[in-house]
Amino acid sequence: ISKIGVYTSGGDAPGMNAAIRAVVRVGIAQKLEVFGIHSGYIGMVDNIIQPLQLRDMANVIQRGGTILKTARSTEFMKPEGRAKAAANLKAAGIDALVCIGGDGSFRGAHALWEEHQIPVVGVPGTIDNDIYGSDKTIGFDTAVNTALEAIDRIRDTAASHDRLFIVEVMGRNSGFIASHVGLAGGAEEIFTPDGLTTVEKAIDHIKEGIARGKTSSILITAEGQKPGRAYDLADSIRKKSGMDAKVSILGHQQRGGSPTAADRILASRMGAAAVDSLLKGQCDIMIGTEGERLVTVPLDLVTKTEKKTQIDLISLANLLAT
Ligand code: ATP
Numbered sequence: 001i002s003k004i005g006v007y008t009s010g011g012d013a014p015g016m017n018a019a020i021r022a023v024v025r026v027g028i029a030q031k032l033e034v035f036g037i038h039s040g041y042i043g044m045v046d047n048i049i050q051p052l053q054l055r056d057m058a059n060v061i062q063r064g065g066t067i068l069k070t071a072r073s074t075e076f077m078k079p080e081g082r083a084k085a086a087a088n089l090k091a092a093g094i095d096a097l098v099c100i101g102g103d104g105s106f107r108g109a110h111a112l113w114e115e116h117q118i119p120v121v122g123v124p125g126t127i128d129n130d131i132y133g134s135d136k137t138i139g140f141d142t143a144v145n146t147a148l149e150a151i152d153r154i155r156d157t158a159a160s161h162d163r164l165f166i167v168e169v170m171g172r173n174s175g176f177i178a179s180h181v182g183l184a185g186g187a188e189e190i191f192t193p194d195g196l197t198t199v200e201k202a203i204d205h206i207k208e209g210i211a212r213g214k215t216s217s218i219l220i221t222a223e224g225q226k227p228g229r230a231y232d233l234a235d236s237i238r239k240k241s242g243m244d245a246k247v248s249i250l251g252h253q254q255r256g257g258s259p260t261a262a263d264r265i266l267a268s269r270m271g272a273a274a275v276d277s278l279l280k281g282q283c284d285i286m287i288g289t290e291g292e293r294l295v296t297v298p299l300d301l302v303t304k305t306e307k308k309t310q311i312d313l314i315s316l317a318n319l320l321a322t
């Protein structure tokens with residue numbers, strides 16, 4: 001291979017820029033030409049492709065978001081859209097791709113390989129950490145720390161006013177952010193889409209705490225399929241116990257901000273490994289982590305397998321919040 005393309009797709013995540021930087025700089029060090037494809041599959045279909053140089057990567061490692069922009073493309077979901085994208089790549093002489101994104105983006109990458117034999121290596125970038133085959137995804141550590149900072153502030157006001165707070169964190173259908181933030185933030189109860197706890201259990205837990213002299217509590221909830229479910233939870237607690245809960249929905253601030261050291265390091269290692277894999281002739285795989293080690297996992301397996309929330313973190317948080 002002599003020309004590779006890199007793109008970010010799906011939701012943005014802090015650390016994506018560090019991954020792009022690693023792909024560009026390792027690629028150029030290996031005598032490859034590197035092209036940036038803008039706005040994920042939209043840029044691939046609409047041919048918004050530009051060469052990237054070493055200096056284009058100056059001052060990006062610390063920036064949140066993605067300098068290549070990201071988007072969702074409905075056209076790419078159809079075979080005709082993918083054929084158009086493949087024709088654009090071939091016309092630009094691009095031999096192989098690095099896709100930084102979530103499982104939807106990898107489904108697209110896998111289709112591109114199957115239908116048009118364009119080699120793709122995936123790098124998992126999403127704050128949700130819900131990608132099978134990698135213990136950690138780029139952006140997760142930053143999002144957890146951002147949410148934690150907010151929760152620490154909420155804890156100050158909750159403790160001063162003797163209040164019950166429900167804090168909704170991101171994570172869609174996965175409970176990774178909620179379980180990590182809940183344990184690290186000393187939450188009294190953590191609601192995740194796994195349905196491990198119930199409103200009744202939470203009320204009992206809070207009442208037991210009050211009996212022991214506790215005056216404030218924080219419950220964490222993952223947004224689930226329906227953002228705003230923290231309000232439903234507050235209603236339900238009010239109806240069942242008469243307790244009044246304040247609601248705080250952290251929202252998109254969790255997606256932005258400067259990536260943590262851990263995310264910059266992870267992104268740099270994964271971006272570099274993705275280029276190395278392509279040079280070794282590997283493709284249709286994702287770079288993942290198993291503990292500290294980098295591993296490769298077939299994209300098909302990544303997209304077809306569900307990653308389970310670490311339930312042990314939730315039960316430990318429960319045990320510790322006494
Ligand atoms: P995040 O987890 O942050 O949302 P994601 O990569 O899962 O990231 P999606 O919106 O699911 O985000 O996917 C990004 C893009 O990948 C879609 O807009 C679409 O263009 C493409 N894509 C998703 N699924 C498929 C598929 N089955 N076939 C082809 N392309 C797909």
